[in-house]
Amino acid sequence: MFNQASKYSHMIKQEAQRLGFMSCGIAKAEFLEEEAPRLENWLKNNHHGEMGYMENYFDKRLDPRLLVEGAKSIVSLTLNYYSEEKQRDEHAPKISKYAYGMDYHAVIKEKLQELMHFIRENIGEVDGRCFxxxxxxxxxxxxxxxxxxxxxxxxxxxxKQAGSFFFLAELIIDLDLDYDNPFPTDHCGSCTRCIDACPTNAIVAPYKVDGSKCISYLTIELKNEIPTEFKGKMDNWMFGCDVCQDVCPWNRFATVHNEENFKPKEELLGLSKSELLDMTDEVFKKVFKNSPVKRTKFTGLKRNIDFLKQS
Structure with missing residues:
Protein backbone atom coordinates (compact mmCIF):
# COMPACT_ATOMS: atom_id res chain seq x y z
CA MET A 1 0.00 0.00 0.00
CA PHE A 2 1.46 3.38 -1.06
CA ASN A 3 1.80 6.09 1.55
CA GLN A 4 0.92 9.58 0.32
CA ALA A 5 4.50 10.65 -0.52
CA SER A 6 5.01 7.46 -2.55
CA LYS A 7 1.68 7.90 -4.31
CA TYR A 8 2.47 11.50 -5.28
CA SER A 9 5.99 10.58 -6.43
CA HIS A 10 4.59 7.81 -8.60
CA MET A 11 2.02 10.18 -10.13
CA ILE A 12 4.66 12.82 -10.90
CA LYS A 13 6.98 10.28 -12.54
CA GLN A 14 4.19 8.86 -14.67
CA GLU A 15 3.15 12.32 -15.86
CA ALA A 16 6.81 13.23 -16.59
CA GLN A 17 7.04 10.17 -18.81
CA ARG A 18 3.79 11.09 -20.56
CA LEU A 19 5.19 14.57 -21.26
CA GLY A 20 8.16 13.00 -23.02
CA PHE A 21 10.86 13.25 -20.35
CA MET A 22 13.34 10.39 -20.54
CA SER A 23 13.77 9.95 -16.80
CA CYS A 24 12.65 11.48 -13.53
CA GLY A 25 14.14 11.20 -10.05
CA ILE A 26 13.46 12.99 -6.77
CA ALA A 27 15.86 14.23 -4.09
CA LYS A 28 15.35 15.97 -0.76
CA ALA A 29 15.94 19.74 -0.87
CA GLU A 30 18.93 20.33 1.40
CA PHE A 31 22.34 21.96 1.52
CA LEU A 32 24.81 20.43 -0.98
CA GLU A 33 27.63 19.79 1.45
CA GLU A 34 29.95 17.91 -0.92
CA GLU A 35 29.55 20.49 -3.66
CA ALA A 36 30.51 23.51 -1.56
CA PRO A 37 34.33 23.02 -1.50
CA ARG A 38 34.28 21.78 -5.11
CA LEU A 39 32.50 24.91 -6.35
CA GLU A 40 34.70 27.16 -4.23
CA ASN A 41 37.91 25.67 -5.68
CA TRP A 42 36.57 25.78 -9.23
CA LEU A 43 35.84 29.50 -8.88
CA LYS A 44 39.12 30.18 -7.07
CA ASN A 45 41.03 28.61 -9.98
CA ASN A 46 39.16 30.87 -12.44
CA HIS A 47 37.81 27.82 -14.26
CA HIS A 48 34.66 29.81 -14.96
CA GLY A 49 36.55 32.23 -17.23
CA GLU A 50 34.40 35.29 -17.98
CA MET A 51 31.22 33.63 -16.68
CA GLY A 52 31.03 36.12 -13.82
CA TYR A 53 27.48 35.03 -13.03
CA MET A 54 28.90 31.76 -11.67
CA GLU A 55 30.25 33.73 -8.70
CA ASN A 56 26.82 35.17 -7.92
CA TYR A 57 24.33 33.55 -5.56
CA PHE A 58 26.95 31.17 -4.15
CA ASP A 59 24.68 30.28 -1.20
CA LYS A 60 21.61 29.80 -3.39
CA ARG A 61 23.55 27.47 -5.69
CA LEU A 62 24.25 25.21 -2.75
CA ASP A 63 20.89 25.43 -0.99
CA PRO A 64 17.65 25.30 -3.04
CA ARG A 65 15.64 26.33 0.02
CA LEU A 66 17.05 29.83 -0.53
CA LEU A 67 15.66 29.79 -4.08
CA VAL A 68 12.20 28.48 -3.24
CA GLU A 69 10.78 29.25 0.18
CA GLY A 70 9.79 26.10 2.03
CA ALA A 71 11.33 23.84 -0.64
CA LYS A 72 11.16 20.16 0.30
CA SER A 73 11.84 18.27 -2.95
CA ILE A 74 13.87 18.58 -6.14
CA VAL A 75 12.28 16.75 -9.06
CA SER A 76 15.09 16.16 -11.59
CA LEU A 77 14.26 15.37 -15.20
CA THR A 78 16.15 14.45 -18.34
CA LEU A 79 15.11 15.06 -21.95
CA ASN A 80 16.86 13.23 -24.77
CA TYR A 81 18.27 15.26 -27.69
CA TYR A 82 20.47 12.65 -29.38
CA SER A 83 20.42 12.75 -33.18
CA GLU A 84 22.22 10.60 -35.74
CA GLU A 85 21.79 13.24 -38.42
CA LYS A 86 24.87 15.17 -39.46
CA GLN A 87 25.66 18.36 -41.31
CA ARG A 88 25.81 17.48 -45.01
CA ASP A 89 29.13 19.20 -45.74
CA GLU A 90 31.74 17.44 -43.62
CA HIS A 91 34.08 20.41 -44.07
CA ALA A 92 31.56 22.97 -42.82
CA PRO A 93 32.10 24.54 -39.37
CA LYS A 94 30.28 22.31 -36.85
CA ILE A 95 27.30 22.82 -34.56
CA SER A 96 26.68 20.79 -31.40
CA LYS A 97 23.82 18.26 -31.70
CA TYR A 98 21.80 19.96 -28.99
CA ALA A 99 21.40 23.04 -31.21
CA TYR A 100 20.06 21.27 -34.31
CA GLY A 101 16.43 22.03 -33.47
CA MET A 102 14.39 24.53 -31.50
CA ASP A 103 15.79 26.26 -28.42
CA TYR A 104 15.54 23.70 -25.62
CA HIS A 105 14.81 26.35 -22.97
CA ALA A 106 11.39 27.06 -24.49
CA VAL A 107 10.60 23.38 -25.18
CA ILE A 108 11.49 22.17 -21.67
CA LYS A 109 9.96 25.16 -19.87
CA GLU A 110 6.61 24.36 -21.46
CA LYS A 111 6.81 20.72 -20.34
CA LEU A 112 7.81 21.76 -16.80
CA GLN A 113 4.89 24.17 -16.59
CA GLU A 114 2.56 21.38 -17.70
CA LEU A 115 4.01 19.12 -15.01
CA MET A 116 3.58 21.86 -12.41
CA HIS A 117 -0.03 22.35 -13.55
CA PHE A 118 -0.62 18.59 -13.23
CA ILE A 119 0.75 18.59 -9.67
CA ARG A 120 -1.51 21.47 -8.63
CA GLU A 121 -4.56 19.95 -10.33
CA ASN A 122 -4.08 16.46 -8.90
CA ILE A 123 -2.29 16.98 -5.59
CA GLY A 124 -3.33 20.43 -4.40
CA GLU A 125 -1.81 23.79 -3.59
CA VAL A 126 1.87 23.21 -4.23
CA ASP A 127 4.31 26.08 -4.55
CA GLY A 128 7.49 25.84 -6.59
CA ARG A 129 9.57 26.96 -9.54
CA CYS A 130 10.73 25.46 -12.84
CA PHE A 131 14.41 25.58 -13.79
CA LYS A 160 23.99 3.61 -17.90
CA GLN A 161 20.88 3.21 -20.05
CA ALA A 162 21.15 6.31 -22.25
CA GLY A 163 24.64 7.83 -22.25
CA SER A 164 24.80 11.62 -21.88
CA PHE A 165 23.07 13.33 -24.81
CA PHE A 166 20.22 14.77 -22.75
CA PHE A 167 19.17 18.02 -21.12
CA LEU A 168 18.64 18.41 -17.37
CA ALA A 169 15.79 20.32 -15.74
CA GLU A 170 14.26 20.68 -12.28
CA LEU A 171 11.11 21.46 -10.38
CA ILE A 172 11.82 22.71 -6.87
CA ILE A 173 8.62 22.34 -4.85
CA ASP A 174 7.36 22.63 -1.27
CA LEU A 175 5.92 19.12 -1.24
CA ASP A 176 7.26 16.13 0.70
CA LEU A 177 7.84 13.22 -1.65
CA ASP A 178 9.44 9.80 -1.68
CA TYR A 179 13.17 10.30 -2.34
CA ASP A 180 15.26 8.18 -4.67
CA ASN A 181 18.66 6.89 -3.63
CA PRO A 182 21.65 8.79 -5.02
CA PHE A 183 23.32 7.07 -7.96
CA PRO A 184 25.76 4.81 -6.11
CA THR A 185 28.83 4.30 -8.26
CA ASP A 186 30.97 5.83 -10.94
CA HIS A 187 31.18 3.65 -14.05
CA CYS A 188 34.01 5.45 -15.86
CA GLY A 189 36.60 3.01 -14.52
CA SER A 190 40.07 3.54 -15.99
CA CYS A 191 38.70 5.03 -19.23
CA THR A 192 40.22 8.40 -20.21
CA ARG A 193 38.81 8.78 -23.73
CA CYS A 194 37.17 12.14 -23.04
CA ILE A 195 40.35 13.54 -21.46
CA ASP A 196 42.53 12.28 -24.33
CA ALA A 197 40.19 13.54 -27.04
CA CYS A 198 39.49 17.08 -25.79
CA PRO A 199 40.98 19.36 -28.48
CA THR A 200 41.84 22.19 -26.05
CA ASN A 201 42.83 20.06 -23.03
CA ALA A 202 39.96 21.57 -21.07
CA ILE A 203 39.55 18.45 -18.90
CA VAL A 204 42.49 19.32 -16.68
CA ALA A 205 42.08 16.26 -14.43
CA PRO A 206 39.50 13.48 -14.17
CA TYR A 207 36.17 15.10 -13.17
CA LYS A 208 37.64 18.62 -13.42
CA VAL A 209 36.93 20.89 -16.39
CA ASP A 210 38.56 24.26 -16.88
CA GLY A 211 35.54 26.00 -18.38
CA SER A 212 37.68 28.82 -19.76
CA LYS A 213 39.36 26.33 -22.15
CA CYS A 214 36.22 24.47 -23.21
CA ILE A 215 35.18 24.97 -26.86
CA SER A 216 31.55 25.37 -25.79
CA TYR A 217 32.58 28.26 -23.55
CA LEU A 218 34.85 29.82 -26.20
CA THR A 219 32.15 29.72 -28.90
CA ILE A 220 29.10 30.64 -26.78
CA GLU A 221 29.83 32.16 -23.36
CA LEU A 222 32.96 34.17 -24.19
CA LYS A 223 31.99 37.66 -25.30
CA ASN A 224 35.49 38.94 -26.12
CA GLU A 225 37.82 37.70 -28.84
CA ILE A 226 38.86 34.03 -28.71
CA PRO A 227 42.45 33.91 -27.39
CA THR A 228 45.05 33.19 -30.11
CA GLU A 229 46.37 30.22 -28.08
CA PHE A 230 43.34 28.26 -29.35
CA LYS A 231 44.17 28.73 -33.03
CA GLY A 232 44.22 25.37 -34.76
CA LYS A 233 42.70 23.66 -31.69
CA MET A 234 38.98 24.29 -32.20
CA ASP A 235 38.39 21.11 -34.23
CA ASN A 236 36.20 23.17 -36.62
CA TRP A 237 33.45 23.80 -34.02
CA MET A 238 31.59 27.09 -34.50
CA PHE A 239 28.91 26.52 -31.83
CA GLY A 240 29.40 24.19 -28.89
CA CYS A 241 31.35 20.94 -29.00
CA ASP A 242 30.42 17.24 -28.75
CA VAL A 243 33.88 15.67 -28.72
CA CYS A 244 33.93 14.40 -25.12
CA GLN A 245 30.46 12.91 -25.57
CA ASP A 246 31.08 11.45 -29.03
CA VAL A 247 34.04 9.42 -27.72
CA CYS A 248 32.33 8.28 -24.50
CA PRO A 249 31.69 4.49 -24.63
CA TRP A 250 28.43 4.93 -22.71
CA ASN A 251 26.96 6.85 -25.63
CA ARG A 252 26.71 3.63 -27.62
CA PHE A 253 23.45 3.30 -25.66
CA ALA A 254 22.15 6.69 -26.81
CA THR A 255 18.94 6.37 -28.85
CA VAL A 256 17.49 8.93 -31.25
CA HIS A 257 15.09 11.36 -29.55
CA ASN A 258 11.44 11.56 -30.55
CA GLU A 259 10.88 15.22 -29.68
CA GLU A 260 9.34 16.94 -32.69
CA ASN A 261 10.79 20.33 -31.68
CA PHE A 262 14.36 18.99 -31.74
CA LYS A 263 14.18 17.74 -35.32
CA PRO A 264 17.08 19.30 -37.25
CA LYS A 265 16.24 22.07 -39.66
CA GLU A 266 17.08 21.02 -43.20
CA GLU A 267 18.49 24.49 -44.00
CA LEU A 268 20.82 24.19 -41.03
CA LEU A 269 22.15 20.73 -41.89
CA GLY A 270 22.46 21.74 -45.53
CA LEU A 271 24.68 24.80 -45.01
CA SER A 272 27.94 24.34 -46.90
CA LYS A 273 31.34 25.53 -45.75
CA SER A 274 31.31 28.41 -48.26
CA GLU A 275 27.77 29.44 -47.28
CA LEU A 276 28.82 29.62 -43.64
CA LEU A 277 32.02 31.50 -44.40
CA ASP A 278 30.03 34.09 -46.38
CA MET A 279 26.95 34.08 -44.16
CA THR A 280 24.93 37.29 -43.90
CA ASP A 281 22.83 38.52 -41.00
CA GLU A 282 19.73 37.82 -43.10
CA VAL A 283 20.67 34.14 -43.57
CA PHE A 284 21.55 33.86 -39.87
CA LYS A 285 18.10 35.16 -38.85
CA LYS A 286 16.34 32.78 -41.24
CA VAL A 287 18.28 29.58 -40.51
CA PHE A 288 18.71 30.07 -36.75
CA LYS A 289 15.26 31.43 -35.90
CA ASN A 290 14.12 29.89 -32.56
CA SER A 291 17.48 28.05 -32.34
CA PRO A 292 19.89 28.03 -29.36
CA VAL A 293 22.47 29.41 -31.84
CA LYS A 294 20.67 32.77 -31.59
CA ARG A 295 22.41 33.14 -28.26
CA THR A 296 25.72 34.05 -29.91
CA LYS A 297 23.97 36.60 -32.15
CA PHE A 298 25.20 36.99 -35.73
CA THR A 299 28.34 38.85 -34.63
CA GLY A 300 29.32 36.07 -32.22
CA LEU A 301 28.86 33.26 -34.73
CA LYS A 302 30.72 35.28 -37.37
CA ARG A 303 33.56 35.80 -34.89
CA ASN A 304 33.75 32.02 -34.35
CA ILE A 305 33.70 31.25 -38.08
CA ASP A 306 36.36 33.90 -38.81
CA PHE A 307 38.54 32.47 -36.03
CA LEU A 308 38.29 28.98 -37.61
CA LYS A 309 39.15 30.50 -40.99
CA GLN A 310 42.36 32.01 -39.58
CA SER A 311 43.36 28.81 -37.77
Missing amino acids: VDSAPVMDKAWAQKAGLGWRGKNSNLIS
Missing part, protein backbone atom coordinates in the same frame (compact mmCIF):
# COMPACT_ATOMS: atom_id res chain seq x y z
CA VAL A 132 16.12 24.95 -17.13
CA ASP A 133 19.79 25.78 -17.10
CA SER A 134 19.18 29.48 -16.40
CA ALA A 135 19.33 29.90 -12.62
CA PRO A 136 21.79 29.09 -9.83
CA VAL A 137 20.83 25.39 -9.61
CA MET A 138 23.48 22.65 -9.53
CA ASP A 139 21.54 20.43 -11.90
CA LYS A 140 24.12 17.63 -12.24
CA ALA A 141 24.47 17.32 -8.46
CA TRP A 142 20.70 17.08 -8.03
CA ALA A 143 20.31 14.59 -10.88
CA GLN A 144 22.97 12.37 -9.29
CA LYS A 145 21.28 12.67 -5.89
CA ALA A 146 18.00 11.71 -7.57
CA GLY A 147 19.59 8.52 -8.93
CA LEU A 148 19.63 9.51 -12.62
CA GLY A 149 23.33 8.87 -13.26
CA TRP A 150 26.89 9.73 -12.27
CA ARG A 151 29.18 12.55 -13.28
CA GLY A 152 31.77 11.38 -15.75
CA LYS A 153 35.37 12.47 -16.08
CA ASN A 154 34.17 15.16 -18.53
CA SER A 155 31.84 16.38 -15.72
CA ASN A 156 28.69 15.50 -17.73
CA LEU A 157 25.98 13.40 -16.14
CA ILE A 158 26.04 9.88 -17.62
CA SER A 159 23.25 7.33 -17.55
Whole structure:
Protein backbone atom coordinates (compact mmCIF):
# COMPACT_ATOMS: atom_id res chain seq x y z
CA MET A 1 0.00 0.00 0.00
CA PHE A 2 1.46 3.38 -1.06
CA ASN A 3 1.80 6.09 1.55
CA GLN A 4 0.92 9.58 0.32
CA ALA A 5 4.50 10.65 -0.52
CA SER A 6 5.01 7.46 -2.55
CA LYS A 7 1.68 7.90 -4.31
CA TYR A 8 2.47 11.50 -5.28
CA SER A 9 5.99 10.58 -6.43
CA HIS A 10 4.59 7.81 -8.60
CA MET A 11 2.02 10.18 -10.13
CA ILE A 12 4.66 12.82 -10.90
CA LYS A 13 6.98 10.28 -12.54
CA GLN A 14 4.19 8.86 -14.67
CA GLU A 15 3.15 12.32 -15.86
CA ALA A 16 6.81 13.23 -16.59
CA GLN A 17 7.04 10.17 -18.81
CA ARG A 18 3.79 11.09 -20.56
CA LEU A 19 5.19 14.57 -21.26
CA GLY A 20 8.16 13.00 -23.02
CA PHE A 21 10.86 13.25 -20.35
CA MET A 22 13.34 10.39 -20.54
CA SER A 23 13.77 9.95 -16.80
CA CYS A 24 12.65 11.48 -13.53
CA GLY A 25 14.14 11.20 -10.05
CA ILE A 26 13.46 12.99 -6.77
CA ALA A 27 15.86 14.23 -4.09
CA LYS A 28 15.35 15.97 -0.76
CA ALA A 29 15.94 19.74 -0.87
CA GLU A 30 18.93 20.33 1.40
CA PHE A 31 22.34 21.96 1.52
CA LEU A 32 24.81 20.43 -0.98
CA GLU A 33 27.63 19.79 1.45
CA GLU A 34 29.95 17.91 -0.92
CA GLU A 35 29.55 20.49 -3.66
CA ALA A 36 30.51 23.51 -1.56
CA PRO A 37 34.33 23.02 -1.50
CA ARG A 38 34.28 21.78 -5.11
CA LEU A 39 32.50 24.91 -6.35
CA GLU A 40 34.70 27.16 -4.23
CA ASN A 41 37.91 25.67 -5.68
CA TRP A 42 36.57 25.78 -9.23
CA LEU A 43 35.84 29.50 -8.88
CA LYS A 44 39.12 30.18 -7.07
CA ASN A 45 41.03 28.61 -9.98
CA ASN A 46 39.16 30.87 -12.44
CA HIS A 47 37.81 27.82 -14.26
CA HIS A 48 34.66 29.81 -14.96
CA GLY A 49 36.55 32.23 -17.23
CA GLU A 50 34.40 35.29 -17.98
CA MET A 51 31.22 33.63 -16.68
CA GLY A 52 31.03 36.12 -13.82
CA TYR A 53 27.48 35.03 -13.03
CA MET A 54 28.90 31.76 -11.67
CA GLU A 55 30.25 33.73 -8.70
CA ASN A 56 26.82 35.17 -7.92
CA TYR A 57 24.33 33.55 -5.56
CA PHE A 58 26.95 31.17 -4.15
CA ASP A 59 24.68 30.28 -1.20
CA LYS A 60 21.61 29.80 -3.39
CA ARG A 61 23.55 27.47 -5.69
CA LEU A 62 24.25 25.21 -2.75
CA ASP A 63 20.89 25.43 -0.99
CA PRO A 64 17.65 25.30 -3.04
CA ARG A 65 15.64 26.33 0.02
CA LEU A 66 17.05 29.83 -0.53
CA LEU A 67 15.66 29.79 -4.08
CA VAL A 68 12.20 28.48 -3.24
CA GLU A 69 10.78 29.25 0.18
CA GLY A 70 9.79 26.10 2.03
CA ALA A 71 11.33 23.84 -0.64
CA LYS A 72 11.16 20.16 0.30
CA SER A 73 11.84 18.27 -2.95
CA ILE A 74 13.87 18.58 -6.14
CA VAL A 75 12.28 16.75 -9.06
CA SER A 76 15.09 16.16 -11.59
CA LEU A 77 14.26 15.37 -15.20
CA THR A 78 16.15 14.45 -18.34
CA LEU A 79 15.11 15.06 -21.95
CA ASN A 80 16.86 13.23 -24.77
CA TYR A 81 18.27 15.26 -27.69
CA TYR A 82 20.47 12.65 -29.38
CA SER A 83 20.42 12.75 -33.18
CA GLU A 84 22.22 10.60 -35.74
CA GLU A 85 21.79 13.24 -38.42
CA LYS A 86 24.87 15.17 -39.46
CA GLN A 87 25.66 18.36 -41.31
CA ARG A 88 25.81 17.48 -45.01
CA ASP A 89 29.13 19.20 -45.74
CA GLU A 90 31.74 17.44 -43.62
CA HIS A 91 34.08 20.41 -44.07
CA ALA A 92 31.56 22.97 -42.82
CA PRO A 93 32.10 24.54 -39.37
CA LYS A 94 30.28 22.31 -36.85
CA ILE A 95 27.30 22.82 -34.56
CA SER A 96 26.68 20.79 -31.40
CA LYS A 97 23.82 18.26 -31.70
CA TYR A 98 21.80 19.96 -28.99
CA ALA A 99 21.40 23.04 -31.21
CA TYR A 100 20.06 21.27 -34.31
CA GLY A 101 16.43 22.03 -33.47
CA MET A 102 14.39 24.53 -31.50
CA ASP A 103 15.79 26.26 -28.42
CA TYR A 104 15.54 23.70 -25.62
CA HIS A 105 14.81 26.35 -22.97
CA ALA A 106 11.39 27.06 -24.49
CA VAL A 107 10.60 23.38 -25.18
CA ILE A 108 11.49 22.17 -21.67
CA LYS A 109 9.96 25.16 -19.87
CA GLU A 110 6.61 24.36 -21.46
CA LYS A 111 6.81 20.72 -20.34
CA LEU A 112 7.81 21.76 -16.80
CA GLN A 113 4.89 24.17 -16.59
CA GLU A 114 2.56 21.38 -17.70
CA LEU A 115 4.01 19.12 -15.01
CA MET A 116 3.58 21.86 -12.41
CA HIS A 117 -0.03 22.35 -13.55
CA PHE A 118 -0.62 18.59 -13.23
CA ILE A 119 0.75 18.59 -9.67
CA ARG A 120 -1.51 21.47 -8.63
CA GLU A 121 -4.56 19.95 -10.33
CA ASN A 122 -4.08 16.46 -8.90
CA ILE A 123 -2.29 16.98 -5.59
CA GLY A 124 -3.33 20.43 -4.40
CA GLU A 125 -1.81 23.79 -3.59
CA VAL A 126 1.87 23.21 -4.23
CA ASP A 127 4.31 26.08 -4.55
CA GLY A 128 7.49 25.84 -6.59
CA ARG A 129 9.57 26.96 -9.54
CA CYS A 130 10.73 25.46 -12.84
CA PHE A 131 14.41 25.58 -13.79
CA VAL A 132 16.12 24.95 -17.13
CA ASP A 133 19.79 25.78 -17.10
CA SER A 134 19.18 29.48 -16.40
CA ALA A 135 19.33 29.90 -12.62
CA PRO A 136 21.79 29.09 -9.83
CA VAL A 137 20.83 25.39 -9.61
CA MET A 138 23.48 22.65 -9.53
CA ASP A 139 21.54 20.43 -11.90
CA LYS A 140 24.12 17.63 -12.24
CA ALA A 141 24.47 17.32 -8.46
CA TRP A 142 20.70 17.08 -8.03
CA ALA A 143 20.31 14.59 -10.88
CA GLN A 144 22.97 12.37 -9.29
CA LYS A 145 21.28 12.67 -5.89
CA ALA A 146 18.00 11.71 -7.57
CA GLY A 147 19.59 8.52 -8.93
CA LEU A 148 19.63 9.51 -12.62
CA GLY A 149 23.33 8.87 -13.26
CA TRP A 150 26.89 9.73 -12.27
CA ARG A 151 29.18 12.55 -13.28
CA GLY A 152 31.77 11.38 -15.75
CA LYS A 153 35.37 12.47 -16.08
CA ASN A 154 34.17 15.16 -18.53
CA SER A 155 31.84 16.38 -15.72
CA ASN A 156 28.69 15.50 -17.73
CA LEU A 157 25.98 13.40 -16.14
CA ILE A 158 26.04 9.88 -17.62
CA SER A 159 23.25 7.33 -17.55
CA LYS A 160 23.99 3.61 -17.90
CA GLN A 161 20.88 3.21 -20.05
CA ALA A 162 21.15 6.31 -22.25
CA GLY A 163 24.64 7.83 -22.25
CA SER A 164 24.80 11.62 -21.88
CA PHE A 165 23.07 13.33 -24.81
CA PHE A 166 20.22 14.77 -22.75
CA PHE A 167 19.17 18.02 -21.12
CA LEU A 168 18.64 18.41 -17.37
CA ALA A 169 15.79 20.32 -15.74
CA GLU A 170 14.26 20.68 -12.28
CA LEU A 171 11.11 21.46 -10.38
CA ILE A 172 11.82 22.71 -6.87
CA ILE A 173 8.62 22.34 -4.85
CA ASP A 174 7.36 22.63 -1.27
CA LEU A 175 5.92 19.12 -1.24
CA ASP A 176 7.26 16.13 0.70
CA LEU A 177 7.84 13.22 -1.65
CA ASP A 178 9.44 9.80 -1.68
CA TYR A 179 13.17 10.30 -2.34
CA ASP A 180 15.26 8.18 -4.67
CA ASN A 181 18.66 6.89 -3.63
CA PRO A 182 21.65 8.79 -5.02
CA PHE A 183 23.32 7.07 -7.96
CA PRO A 184 25.76 4.81 -6.11
CA THR A 185 28.83 4.30 -8.26
CA ASP A 186 30.97 5.83 -10.94
CA HIS A 187 31.18 3.65 -14.05
CA CYS A 188 34.01 5.45 -15.86
CA GLY A 189 36.60 3.01 -14.52
CA SER A 190 40.07 3.54 -15.99
CA CYS A 191 38.70 5.03 -19.23
CA THR A 192 40.22 8.40 -20.21
CA ARG A 193 38.81 8.78 -23.73
CA CYS A 194 37.17 12.14 -23.04
CA ILE A 195 40.35 13.54 -21.46
CA ASP A 196 42.53 12.28 -24.33
CA ALA A 197 40.19 13.54 -27.04
CA CYS A 198 39.49 17.08 -25.79
CA PRO A 199 40.98 19.36 -28.48
CA THR A 200 41.84 22.19 -26.05
CA ASN A 201 42.83 20.06 -23.03
CA ALA A 202 39.96 21.57 -21.07
CA ILE A 203 39.55 18.45 -18.90
CA VAL A 204 42.49 19.32 -16.68
CA ALA A 205 42.08 16.26 -14.43
CA PRO A 206 39.50 13.48 -14.17
CA TYR A 207 36.17 15.10 -13.17
CA LYS A 208 37.64 18.62 -13.42
CA VAL A 209 36.93 20.89 -16.39
CA ASP A 210 38.56 24.26 -16.88
CA GLY A 211 35.54 26.00 -18.38
CA SER A 212 37.68 28.82 -19.76
CA LYS A 213 39.36 26.33 -22.15
CA CYS A 214 36.22 24.47 -23.21
CA ILE A 215 35.18 24.97 -26.86
CA SER A 216 31.55 25.37 -25.79
CA TYR A 217 32.58 28.26 -23.55
CA LEU A 218 34.85 29.82 -26.20
CA THR A 219 32.15 29.72 -28.90
CA ILE A 220 29.10 30.64 -26.78
CA GLU A 221 29.83 32.16 -23.36
CA LEU A 222 32.96 34.17 -24.19
CA LYS A 223 31.99 37.66 -25.30
CA ASN A 224 35.49 38.94 -26.12
CA GLU A 225 37.82 37.70 -28.84
CA ILE A 226 38.86 34.03 -28.71
CA PRO A 227 42.45 33.91 -27.39
CA THR A 228 45.05 33.19 -30.11
CA GLU A 229 46.37 30.22 -28.08
CA PHE A 230 43.34 28.26 -29.35
CA LYS A 231 44.17 28.73 -33.03
CA GLY A 232 44.22 25.37 -34.76
CA LYS A 233 42.70 23.66 -31.69
CA MET A 234 38.98 24.29 -32.20
CA ASP A 235 38.39 21.11 -34.23
CA ASN A 236 36.20 23.17 -36.62
CA TRP A 237 33.45 23.80 -34.02
CA MET A 238 31.59 27.09 -34.50
CA PHE A 239 28.91 26.52 -31.83
CA GLY A 240 29.40 24.19 -28.89
CA CYS A 241 31.35 20.94 -29.00
CA ASP A 242 30.42 17.24 -28.75
CA VAL A 243 33.88 15.67 -28.72
CA CYS A 244 33.93 14.40 -25.12
CA GLN A 245 30.46 12.91 -25.57
CA ASP A 246 31.08 11.45 -29.03
CA VAL A 247 34.04 9.42 -27.72
CA CYS A 248 32.33 8.28 -24.50
CA PRO A 249 31.69 4.49 -24.63
CA TRP A 250 28.43 4.93 -22.71
CA ASN A 251 26.96 6.85 -25.63
CA ARG A 252 26.71 3.63 -27.62
CA PHE A 253 23.45 3.30 -25.66
CA ALA A 254 22.15 6.69 -26.81
CA THR A 255 18.94 6.37 -28.85
CA VAL A 256 17.49 8.93 -31.25
CA HIS A 257 15.09 11.36 -29.55
CA ASN A 258 11.44 11.56 -30.55
CA GLU A 259 10.88 15.22 -29.68
CA GLU A 260 9.34 16.94 -32.69
CA ASN A 261 10.79 20.33 -31.68
CA PHE A 262 14.36 18.99 -31.74
CA LYS A 263 14.18 17.74 -35.32
CA PRO A 264 17.08 19.30 -37.25
CA LYS A 265 16.24 22.07 -39.66
CA GLU A 266 17.08 21.02 -43.20
CA GLU A 267 18.49 24.49 -44.00
CA LEU A 268 20.82 24.19 -41.03
CA LEU A 269 22.15 20.73 -41.89
CA GLY A 270 22.46 21.74 -45.53
CA LEU A 271 24.68 24.80 -45.01
CA SER A 272 27.94 24.34 -46.90
CA LYS A 273 31.34 25.53 -45.75
CA SER A 274 31.31 28.41 -48.26
CA GLU A 275 27.77 29.44 -47.28
CA LEU A 276 28.82 29.62 -43.64
CA LEU A 277 32.02 31.50 -44.40
CA ASP A 278 30.03 34.09 -46.38
CA MET A 279 26.95 34.08 -44.16
CA THR A 280 24.93 37.29 -43.90
CA ASP A 281 22.83 38.52 -41.00
CA GLU A 282 19.73 37.82 -43.10
CA VAL A 283 20.67 34.14 -43.57
CA PHE A 284 21.55 33.86 -39.87
CA LYS A 285 18.10 35.16 -38.85
CA LYS A 286 16.34 32.78 -41.24
CA VAL A 287 18.28 29.58 -40.51
CA PHE A 288 18.71 30.07 -36.75
CA LYS A 289 15.26 31.43 -35.90
CA ASN A 290 14.12 29.89 -32.56
CA SER A 291 17.48 28.05 -32.34
CA PRO A 292 19.89 28.03 -29.36
CA VAL A 293 22.47 29.41 -31.84
CA LYS A 294 20.67 32.77 -31.59
CA ARG A 295 22.41 33.14 -28.26
CA THR A 296 25.72 34.05 -29.91
CA LYS A 297 23.97 36.60 -32.15
CA PHE A 298 25.20 36.99 -35.73
CA THR A 299 28.34 38.85 -34.63
CA GLY A 300 29.32 36.07 -32.22
CA LEU A 301 28.86 33.26 -34.73
CA LYS A 302 30.72 35.28 -37.37
CA ARG A 303 33.56 35.80 -34.89
CA ASN A 304 33.75 32.02 -34.35
CA ILE A 305 33.70 31.25 -38.08
CA ASP A 306 36.36 33.90 -38.81
CA PHE A 307 38.54 32.47 -36.03
CA LEU A 308 38.29 28.98 -37.61
CA LYS A 309 39.15 30.50 -40.99
CA GLN A 310 42.36 32.01 -39.58
CA SER A 311 43.36 28.81 -37.77
